[in-house]
Amino acid sequence: MKRVIVTGASGFIGRYTLPQLVQAGFEVHAVSRHPDPEPCEGVFWHHINLMDEQSVATLCSSIEASHLLHLAWYTEHGEFWHADENLDWVACSLHLLKYFVHHGGQRVVMAGSCAEYDWHGVGLCSEEQTPCNPATLYGVSKHALHQVAAAYCSNHQVELVWGRVFFLYGPGETGSRFVPAVINGLLQQEIVPCSSGQQVRDFMHVADVAEAFVALLASEVCGAVNVASGESCRLREIGEEMMRQIRGRGVVEFGALLDRQGDPAVLTADATRLCDELGWRPTYSLEQGLAETIAWWKQRQEKYDAN
Template structure:
């Protein structure tokens, strides 16, 4: 099968592309710069430009489009005006793909589309939609337009809602990486109360889940998550244990965010039973691997010539 993956060099996309290659498919990846991705043909260009979209579709001639590209720059993306550009680019991409005869399209959404005020498990079928950031509103609006277009145009459309991630190449200021890098540097890991409950997934598993969704015939919204409710305090202790108990976890050193939902956890019945995806490793194993990845990364940086 021929597939086109946008964002194939990104945090999630690189693992989705790798999973598709490993499964024996012909994979094309879009990138803003010339890079080498094992097993993939890279198409260089800016997806904000229609010419890039048309060129990528013409070269790849995909049966399936997996669209993962979007700006998620840490600390900036929630209210960035660029969300509007990505929404428009995604709609242009979907329209062009349909015109080119692409059979199936899968795009990445966010758990923040849900109404999180109830603190109940987020279900694709029963949880209300109530996004409250520009990022989440832009994602949800894009989904609604693409889904309606699919219903009148006849192509398959699926929307994978990502929950919380960790793993290799994560921004060092994000939660899991900040705990690991602080402890490795001999600094206390400063945290909020740690009472919040979240659903964390290793990015490698998230990428493989998106690959499985792309290769399936499942339509509509699908939560991309572990389905495990983990208090942030528990998560921090798991990381601490994986590091051999070095350093100090300092809970309450940072304030809890105002109006922050107490619980954000996914129902993964569709992902597990319809898509058929199950991760091969536990979160504990993945956390240990992430600790080792950071150890190796920081060690290599320390010996690089200045």
Template sequence: MRVLVTGASGFVGRHALAALAARGYEVHAVARNPLPGFTNYPVDLLDEAQRRALVARVAPSHLLHLAWDAEPGKYWTSASNLAWVAASLDLARSFYEVGGRRFVVSGTCAEYTWGADRFDEATTPCRPATLYGAAKDGTRRILAAYADSVGLSFAWGRLFYLYGPGERRGRLVSDAAHALLTGAAFPTSPGHQARDFLHVVDVASALAALLDSPVTGAVNIGSGMAVPVRTLLDGLAARTGRPDLLHYGARPLSPSEPAVIEAATTRLREEVGFRPRFTLDAGLDDTLAWWRGQVSAGQ
């Protein structure tokens, strides 16, 4: 079994490589940066010729497609979402045409219509509020029909909120951890909104388990239990001894942000058979340990 992993040097990607290798896959990675220990191709996936040549060269049986524009603050509305739709559709087609059998893509809870508290793959409608959400949602719909028409096995791992070692700055947990460890004030929202957070190692393991399963269609990848953002930030602050740095309410919560975003995880637990390894407490310990290393290295 030979798997090609796109977005392999991203937050989830780096952890997914190890999870796939542990399951016995021959792992081939696509990433901008070198990935020690893995065969890596520094290919521009938005370039049609490069993309097709790569797929033909690797001829993978499995493909885990994680690459997308994820630039903090910009990806929600970036026109690059259109280019990633196009690249993802063509990737699936090239993959199938060289004999690929199992195609798994990372989606997002932002595909769902905000409104429900708990999002279920079978019953919650998808009518996304953002270009990013719509691009992912549209890609999934089209890929599902394509896979169905040619007989390709296709699943879509719908990611909720992630945290953990290696997260880039510009996101909630990474910025909070950095501020708390460097003594900087952290102005934030009132923090009452509840979100479904899953440690990135568990997210990557869940995607590997999904790839390794015969489950098709959309599968939520979350903890199954939303926690108030305040609980998570308080947990970080308690561990660093500086709760005074958290300025709750110093920033407004956007009115478009729902009160609760929680994944229904029946498919993930019962069909894929996945159980998370990290509790939130263990995950916050792990995350801060990594950030301590970064901060003392001057990052």
């Protein structure tokens, strides 16, 4: 029986992985601090604080999972890059990994980040060729965790996949981030101030990101793998597509805000490992994904207006 512990299970990516994991034949043990996540058939919920080492030890010993999908981290928009919480997440991730392995764990997938790569080089990030040289505490912390986890798993003959997440969007995203902020502004007929929009990024629908993680977990691929579509575009194009689809009086004003300091002009992913080794492709086009996301926010707004 494949039995998986999923952390961050009520988070943006996590909640999308749950039905997919059930579908893939896993007995799913979802971990969340939040007491009332949306129910999902076939999922066992565990409401624990991952910062509490004793709770983590008890969880791992009671479940004896074969698989671990570790998505939880501190992700407060704008804050997470330099937050002290990054230290806590390195520490609790190491505890989690240790107890998981001590109780028979065999295969681990953890969420890394494109922020681990050296952003000063060329824009295309390759797992094997682009050096890691993170410029933020978040990137440094993820990268440090990867190194320790890789050495530890190697000592214990446990398989490790380190899935480096790039950019994502979709229903359920925190409202202050780029895509939802633009959608909501446009739906409210506002002028939405944005940065230059010249930044080239690899954006992927969150359901596809979740599907890639589940596919990685169920596969035999190991090591660092970029979790991205391999196709990229300017933020401006994404903004213009949202304007095209919403067609109201709202408008995105590119250049009204400064670009975030240290943000590279081009940050895109070499998705060869995901595509060729895993044989996986995203389902959503950007057009479809944005349409679905816009519909979700519209529905939410209607619900809100009705109350």
